[in-house]
Amino acid sequence: MIPNQWYAILSSSEVKKGTPVGVVRFGRRLVLWRDENGEVACLDGTCCHRGADLATGRVCEGHVCCPFHGLRYAADGHVVTIPANGRDAEVPENFLVRSWLAVDAFGFIWVFYGKPEDAPDDLPMFAEFRSGFPFAERSEVWNVHYSRAIENQLDVIHLPFVHPNTIGRGHKTLVNGPVTKWDADTLTFYVKNEPDRGQKPQTAEEIENWEQLNSLQYRVPNLWQNRISDDMRIMAAFAPIDEENTKIYLRFYQRKVNAPVLRELVCVAGNLANGVILHQDRRVVLTQRPKKTELQMGENLLRGDKPVIEFRARRDELKRAAE
DSSP: OOSEEEEEEEGGGGGTTTEEEEETTTTEEEEEEEOOSSSSEEESSSTTOOOOGGGGEEETTTTOTTTTTTEHHHHHHHEEOOOGTTTTHHHHHHOOOEOOOOETTTTTEEEEOOOOOOOSSSOOGGGGGSSSOOOEEEEEESSSHHHHHHHHHHHSSEEEEEEEETTTTTTOEEEEEEEEEETTTTTEEEEEEEEOOOOOOOOOOGGGGGSSEEEHHHHEEEEEEEETTTEEEEEEEEEEEETTTEEEEEEEEEOOSSSSHHHHHHOOOOOOOHHHHHHHHHHTTTOOSSSSSSSSSSSSOOOOGGGHHHHHHHHHHHHHHHH
């Protein structure tokens, strides 16, 4: 994990008012719920008393209540009531669990992986998705580390082999460049693949008018998008479950069709197509070993792997900086 980052970890719709939700993220059991104002709270999900799962309890007056002995937890992680000691009894200071800074925005639940006082005010959502861009969403769990799942979307070489009948049609096996550009914590990469007719692939420096090419983006720490056009995008969030599992939230955004009912139908249809492509990827990515990637790991990388190399280098840099 890259410390001191906001991670999109759930869809907003997964945390409903009145019911606690249990998930594993960052290798930890968490519980999330909404208080009486609809604000999201997030705690370590194991009761500090006897280890029960708080997510199997209930929400009581804005607190989450342990299902085993009724201990009530506030959003800051402190136990505020121990029923066995009496409702007015003072609660010992050691009755607490870790609290996580969490917010609900742009259709995601975001959790800060670090100390709350170190959290930046701004969330790492792509600017164009912050308002006025309808979407449909689907999600599924992959048995790989989130680094492998992200790298699959940064891979410009695999298209004709993994997706020969979808986005890889045309057998464009020759990879020019690709051109990669960082802007703060956003990596943009520009793709120029073509059929191999015996020509020598161009280096990134040799590609002219690269700004006009199709481009994709990775946003630290766990977001990605394919910029198909100004009015159509595919976006994904890769929620880290643990060292071997990732939940992928895949969205299809479009604003070409704006009639209310038709707009939603187009979004859903687009995301169904996304699912076909995603499952073509999954068939191969789940076979990769090791399940987690690092900057130095013994793989023989190619020039066409430049976006993957950039991702690994930035991730390593940020992890080291947080040590």
